[in-house]
Amino acid sequence: xxxxxxxxxxxxxxxxxxxDLFNWARLSSLWQVSFGLAxxxxxxxxxxxxxxxFDRFGVIPRPSPRHADFIIIxxxxxxxxxxxxxxxxxxxxxPKYIISMGSCANCGGPYWExxxxxxxxxxxxxxxxxxxxxxxxxxxxxxxxxxxxxxxxRHESMIKKSV
Amino acid sequence: MKKPEEVFQLLKxxxxxxxxxxxxxxxxxATIVASPLEIDKITLxxxxxxxxxxxxxxxxSGVDEPKAGLLSVYYHLGSTxxxxxxxxxxxxxxxxxxxxxxxxxxxxxxxxxxxxYDLFGIIFLNHPxxxxxxxxxxxxxxxPLRKDYENPEFYQGMKVPY
Numbered sequence: 001x002x003x004x005x006x007x008x009x010x011x012x013x014x015x016x017x018x019x020d021l022f023n024w025a026r027l028s029s030l031w032q033v034s035f036g037l038a039x040x041x042x043x044x045x046x047x048x049x050x051x052x053x054f055d056r057f058g059v060i061p062r063p064s065p066r067h068a069d070f071i072i073i074x075x076x077x078x079x080x081x082x083x084x085x086x087x088x089x090x091x092x093x094x095p096k097y098i099i100s101m102g103s104c105a106n107c108g109g110p111y112w113e114x115x116x117x118x119x120x121x122x123x124x125x126x127x128x129x130x131x132x133x134x135x136x137x138x139x140x141x142x143x144x145x146x147x148x149x150x151x152x153x154r155h156e157s158m159i160k161k162s163v
Numbered sequence: 164m165k166k167p168e169e170v171f172q173l174l175k176x177x178x179x180x181x182x183x184x185x186x187x188x189x190x191x192x193a194t195i196v197a198s199p200l201e202i203d204k205i206t207l208x209x210x211x212x213x214x215x216x217x218x219x220x221x222x223x224s225g226v227d228e229p230k231a232g233l234l235s236v237y238y239h240l241g242s243t244x245x246x247x248x249x250x251x252x253x254x255x256x257x258x259x260x261x262x263x264x265x266x267x268x269x270x271x272x273x274x275x276x277x278x279x280y281d282l283f284g285i286i287f288l289n290h291p292x293x294x295x296x297x298x299x300x301x302x303x304x305x306x307p308l309r310k311d312y313e314n315p316e317f318y319q320g321m322k323v324p325y
Contacts, residue, residue, distance in 0.1 A: 079299065079318050079319075079321060079323070080298070080299045082321060083299075083319060107325075112325045113325060116312070116314050116323075117297070117298065117307070119323075120322075120323075120324070120325045124321055124322060125321060
């Protein structure tokens with residue numbers, strides 16, 4: 001973001017690459033699908049509340065996937081819910097991102113062997129950008145996950161797809 | 164407050180032709196074993212009899228007993244007026260598990276029975292709405308809490324095992 005701070009002194013003209021401007025705009029106002037699943041959702045709500053204040057990173061929960069830029073899969077994904085999550089994801093407009101929060105969404109967590117009803121990782125259904133480990137992760141961990149996602153968006157290219 | 168023995172005696176007197184049994188040599192509370200097709204009449208009596216008033220169905224759960232070839236249902240009843248409790252048990256054949264519904268006696272039994280149907284495959288006769296409640300409606304891989312249950316490889320194109 002540094003290029004904006006410095007060059008305002010110079011006749012109010014900013015010179016930047018369109019790519020950088022777009023990426024900066026995108027990463028600074030990530031709107032989130034208001035969607036929670038299990039105990040991770042409690043931590044996600046704590047992250048949104050005043051103490052950790054998700055809003056300072058431009059994260060605003062939206063009531064519809066059609067308004068949103070990213071979704072946090074916060075908790076245990078059952079097979080029944082996985083079909084619904086896929087539908088939510090497909091309703092989001094591009095560009096869209098996914099944070100997988102906690103052990104359950106990452107790999108099935110404690111249900112990996114005997115959970116007959118649990119999907120062993122949300123990446124079997126939709127593509128994940130950032131995995132946040134923990135059971136459940138503390139709000140600080142989720143914030144770091146968001147910073148990682150912002151870092152990813154900052155280095156995106158309009159021509160080349162970033163890793 | 165009535166002891167299980169007294170409850171059992173009352174049942175014996177009112178259902179002389181029924182096959183009832185009281186089990187007290189258990190690590191848990193005493194259990195009355197009844198016939199699966201009469202459980203609706205027996206529970207209606209337990210609820211309405213002025214000396215018993217079992218108005219609270221605290222729990223209803225299925226149990227799989229493959230060694231005995233049985234599927235059982237346990238009913239935990241309580242009375243909010245007299246503060247006494249009783250446990251009932253019915254057992255059916257594992258190959259044709261049919262139990263009369265008690266959802267007409269206690270409304271709470273409706274979803275409990277749907278859960279027992281969903282996870283154990285116990286058929287509750289005359290139930291108003293016997294559908295799966297937790298598993299997906301199109302789940303056709305069987306009943307997950309049966310001891311011989313095996314998870315399918317795929318559900319709607321999603322891999323199920325780890």
